[in-house]
Amino acid sequence: MPSPAILFPADPLNPRRPDPHFAWEARLLRDLGGVHHLVDHDALLTGDADDARGAVRRVPEGVGPLWYRGWMLPSARYAGFAGALAARGGNLLTSPAGYAAAHELPGWYGVFEGATPPSAWIPSGNDGDGAAAPGPRELEAAVARLGGSGPAIVKDYVKSRKHEWHEACYVPELADLAAVGRVVGRFVELQGEFLAGGVVLRRFEEFDRAAVNGGEVEKRAVEARVWWLDGRPILVGPHPDAPHQVVEPQLAGVSSLVRTLGCRFVTTDLARLADGSGWRVVEVGDGQVSDLPRGIDASGLLTSLIAA
Numbered sequence: 001m002p003s004p005a006i007l008f009p010a011d012p013l014n015p016r017r018p019d020p021h022f023a024w025e026a027r028l029l030r031d032l033g034g035v036h037h038l039v040d041h042d043a044l045l046t047g048d049a050d051d052a053r054g055a056v057r058r059v060p061e062g063v064g065p066l067w068y069r070g071w072m073l074p075s076a077r078y079a080g081f082a083g084a085l086a087a088r089g090g091n092l093l094t095s096p097a098g099y100a101a102a103h104e105l106p107g108w109y110g111v112f113e114g115a116t117p118p119s120a121w122i123p124s125g126n127d128g129d130g131a132a133a134p135g136p137r138e139l140e141a142a143v144a145r146l147g148g149s150g151p152a153i154v155k156d157y158v159k160s161r162k163h164e165w166h167e168a169c170y171v172p173e174l175a176d177l178a179a180v181g182r183v184v185g186r187f188v189e190l191q192g193e194f195l196a197g198g199v200v201l202r203r204f205e206e207f208d209r210a211a212v213n214g215g216e217v218e219k220r221a222v223e224a225r226v227w228w229l230d231g232r233p234i235l236v237g238p239h240p241d242a243p244h245q246v247v248e249p250q251l252a253g254v255s256s257l258v259r260t261l262g263c264r265f266v267t268t269d270l271a272r273l274a275d276g277s278g279w280r281v282v283e284v285g286d287g288q289v290s291d292l293p294r295g296i297d298a299s300g301l302l303t304s305l306i307a308a
């Protein structure tokens, strides 16, 4: 079987070049002897089958096995992407079902339950398009599933609005249903058409924290991002939000969970509980669309991908 090639998003301003955000990765891949092709990310996002075909027109016919390294795609768009590639003999090594399982919290939560903060979710019932906020009854039921009291955070199936922490992310007390409704309502409003899947409430846990950018005002959880291929860690580094942080997570309990999930290429973000009692999985992601921290040595990761 030929070595997998890697697909990167093209620069919207210069479609023959990789998007500037991924240019260093594409260059490193070439230096390592790998092959890349470019796809049109904007065209993949429309959801139209003709656009998906056009998005992959620069990928050679009969290319064989493929990985993607690029911007996030909604799971339905990833399925269209895989279909358009298959029609020209390209085989994404992460299936659409595998992508959804790693990318969306309800897809991985069952496997990681107990190792990740308890979570409850409310499907929005449509795929973006400015979903309505959940009603008070649905929120009350979700709060009850989390035990009814204590602090929590709000996100959708994929992303939070951690930069609007007090307004649209952090809930100081779940028992205050009016406050839960305000934070969730603001979150849904700000996500707008980009709301992925539905609203998730997660019990807040106290992690080790460090000042962001050396500042003193805001302190964020110190997270390690671990990259897994076929159940083995191929890169352990900081979270891209704090690329210079030194992290040494314990992986012992996590690797068996990653193997159970069964997706070939995933990331896990890990944080240490402030009471020193261990490491928690903050979230799981598809390795193809997880951001790499600036300045990290990704040669081992890319070498593993093209040898897979």
Ligand SMILES: Nc1ncnc2c1ncn2[C@@H]1O[C@H](COP(=O)(O)OP(=O)(O)OP(=O)(O)O)[C@@H](O)[C@H]1O
Residues within 6 Å of the ligand: 117, 153, 155, 158, 159, 160, 161, 162, 202, 203, 204, 205, 206, 207, 220, 221, 223, 269, 282, 283
């Ligand atoms: N259950 C929790 N308890 C405490 N802090 C949390 C919890 N969940 C998330 N956080 C904090 O909020 C941040 C954002 O949450 P999360 O990583 O789930 O969202 P995100 O928007 O997907 O982030 P990313 O940039 O990693 O993709 C985390 O980095 C962590 O600092």
Ligand SMILES: [Mg+2]
Residues within 6 Å of the ligand: 269, 282, 283
């Ligand atoms: Mg995160």
